[in-house]
Amino acid sequence: MQDLRYAKVSTVDDAVAALQAGGSTARVLAGGTDVIVQARARTRAIDMLIDIKGIDEVLQVAFDADGGLTIGAAAPCYRIYGDADVREHYPALIDCSTLIGGTGVQGRASLGGNLCNSSPSGDSIPAMIVLEGRAEIAGPNGRRTVPVEDFCTGPGRNVLEPGELLVSIHFPAPAPNSGAAFLRFIPRNEMDIAVVNAATQLRFDGDTVSWARVSLGATAPTPLFVTAAGEALVGAALSDETIAAAAAASKAAASPIDDMRGSIKQRKHLSAVYTQRTIAIAAERARG
Amino acid sequence: MSDKIIVSATINGDPTDILVSSRDSLLEALRERAGVLGVKEGCNDGNCGACSVLLDGRLVNSCLVMAAEVEGSDVTTVEGLAEADHLHPLQQAFLEDAALQCGICTPGFLVAAKALLDENPSPSEHEIRYWLAGNLCRCTGYDKIVRAVQHAAETLQTTS
Ligand SMILES: Cc1cc2nc3c(=O)[nH]c(=O)nc-3n(C[C@H](O)[C@H](O)[C@H](O)COP(=O)(O)OP(=O)(O)OC[C@H]3O[C@@H](n4cnc5c(N)ncnc54)[C@H](O)[C@@H]3O)c2cc1C
Numbered sequence: 408m409q410d411l412r413y414a415k416v417s418t419v420d421d422a423v424a425a426l427q428a429g430g431s432t433a434r435v436l437a438g439g440t441d442v443i444v445q446a447r448a449r450t451r452a453i454d455m456l457i458d459i460k461g462i463d464e465v466l467q468v469a470f471d472a473d474g475g476l477t478i479g480a481a482a483p484c485y486r487i488y489g490d491a492d493v494r495e496h497y498p499a500l501i502d503c504s505t506l507i508g509g510t511g512v513q514g515r516a517s518l519g520g521n522l523c524n525s526s527p528s529g530d531s532i533p534a535m536i537v538l539e540g541r542a543e544i545a546g547p548n549g550r551r552t553v554p555v556e557d558f559c560t561g562p563g564r565n566v567l568e569p570g571e572l573l574v575s576i577h578f579p580a581p582a583p584n585s586g587a588a589f590l591r592f593i594p595r596n597e598m599d600i601a602v603v604n605a606a607t608q609l610r611f612d613g614d615t616v617s618w619a620r621v622s623l624g625a626t627a628p629t630p631l632f633v634t635a636a637g638e639a640l641v642g643a644a645l646s647d648e649t650i651a652a653a654a655a656a657s658k659a660a661a662s663p664i665d666d667m668r669g670s671i672k673q674r675k676h677l678s679a680v681y682t683q684r685t686i687a688i689a690a691e692r693a694r695g
Numbered sequence: 696m697s698d699k700i701i702v703s704a705t706i707n708g709d710p711t712d713i714l715v716s717s718r719d720s721l722l723e724a725l726r727e728r729a730g731v732l733g734v735k736e737g738c739n740d741g742n743c744g745a746c747s748v749l750l751d752g753r754l755v756n757s758c759l760v761m762a763a764e765v766e767g768s769d770v771t772t773v774e775g776l777a778e779a780d781h782l783h784p785l786q787q788a789f790l791e792d793a794a795l796q797c798g799i800c801t802p803g804f805l806v807a808a809k810a811l812l813d814e815n816p817s818p819s820e821h822e823i824r825y826w827l828a829g830n831l832c833r834c835t836g837y838d839k840i841v842r843a844v845q846h847a848a849e850t851l852q853t854t855s
């Protein structure tokens with residue numbers, strides 16, 4: 408590995424100061440499952456890692472029936488899927504945190520790192536979008552929050568300004584009669600990068616879908632919040648027609664690329680299929 | 696620039712101070728600075744599991760941990776599994792069931808399987824395969840490894 412310094416901070420203010428002092432070649436170190444590989448690859452100039460795992464706030468997994476769920480930016484996957492409240496109230500977060508890498512990666516990898524790495528295929532991002540996640544960011548000018556769907560701005564790029572770090576992601580308490588699900592398509596059973604991934608959250612008022620959110624990943628430069636797919640579902644009971652309309656909206660929103668994992672045609676098709684499948688699971692979960 | 700750092704950690708039960716570079720991974724520090732050679736390097740990017748260790752009881756890939764991060768932590772490698780002259784039941788089962796050929800993946804599988812059995816003493820075949828999905832083996836075809844883990848789980852349950 409090239410030259411690389413390491414510093415551990417124990418407060419958010421110290422992290423901001425260290426990021427400012429380190430400049431553009433300093434990076435936050437959460438679980439390291441992306442950034443250590445990147446530092447070693449020499450493709451990105453990284454000469455300083457700022458370990459934020461000494462900060463309590465970035466390690467929390469805290470649920471409150473009224474306030475909702477706050478997940479610290481560096482809380483590793485195994486703590487998320489090991490948390491009884493998350494299992495009960497946010498199964499879509501279990502769907503994604505159990506399939507990021509293998510067990511060893513899940514011992515370290517965080518949802519905050521997944522979001523800040525801002526890969527179009529980041530597996531936690533569609534679930535966080537449909538769950539109305541809000542990213543709490545700290546920086547030289549204090550704190551601000553950004554909806555997860557507005558966080559990524561391009562492959563590997565996001566809204567973080569110099570000196571800023573992600574502190575936590577907050578999710579509202581789930582509404583009654585609601586359910587959410589995440590799925591991804593990969594050619595094998597585990598340990599691969601998504602060809603397409605998708606998430607849906609639904610709320611019902613009786614049989615009528617009263618509210619819906621759909622998100623897609625690996626189909627555009629950033630994970631997509633597909634508002635048209637949600638709108639296609641709202642105001643009627645779920646039927647083959649409304650589900651087909653939502654799937655068509657996802658397919659239309661997807662603007663994927665051809666690469667070794669999949670073609671444009673296949674990804675377009677999968678966008679529709681995975682929208683349908685996540686709607687079905689979300690509906691099942693809503694009915695409990 | 697990289698810094699020289701002294702990292703104090705408990706490695707396989709022994710409190711140890713190691714002089715590392717701030718650019719060392721835990722894998723490099725274990726093999727090149729602490730002489731703990733049971734931990735193997737395969738891919739060096741998180742994909743093969745040959746470098747699996749327990750960090751404070753949690754399974755991680757040591758190639759994706761900075762050495763400086765383990766200050767004050769507990770690190771267990773394959774060397775920490777046997778007790779004195781007695782192989783760990785997993786090691787015994789891997790031998791008896793021929794769950795290895797070239798052996799480069801074996802220390803990682805043993806450590807990963809120990810983490811599984813610590814958490815889930817009687818895993819199903821599916822749970823074993825899923826848990827070990829981050830460990831690659833080019834020789835055995837996995838079936839014998841899965842059987843050895845099942846065998847060790849049985850041994851551990853009857854002896855405990
Ligand atoms: C073998 C393997 C398999 C993988 N499989 C998957 C998979 O199936 N699905 C998937 O989506 N990803 C996968 N990944 C990628 C990676 O594990 C995930 O993206 C993970 O969630 C990253 O989290 P981390 O905590 O390790 O991030 P880190 O590597 O610590 O950080 C990632 C990036 O975000 C920045 N960052 C981290 N935290 C913050 C913060 N709080 N504020 C500001 N910037 C921050 C870092 O500087 C870095 O640029 C895999 C990686 C490996 C090695």
Ligand code: FES
Nearest residue numbers: 737738739744758
């Ligand atoms: S050497 Fe660490 S996972 Fe392959």
Ligand code: FES
Nearest residue numbers: 796798832833834
């Ligand atoms: S025994 Fe050779 S790679 Fe597993």
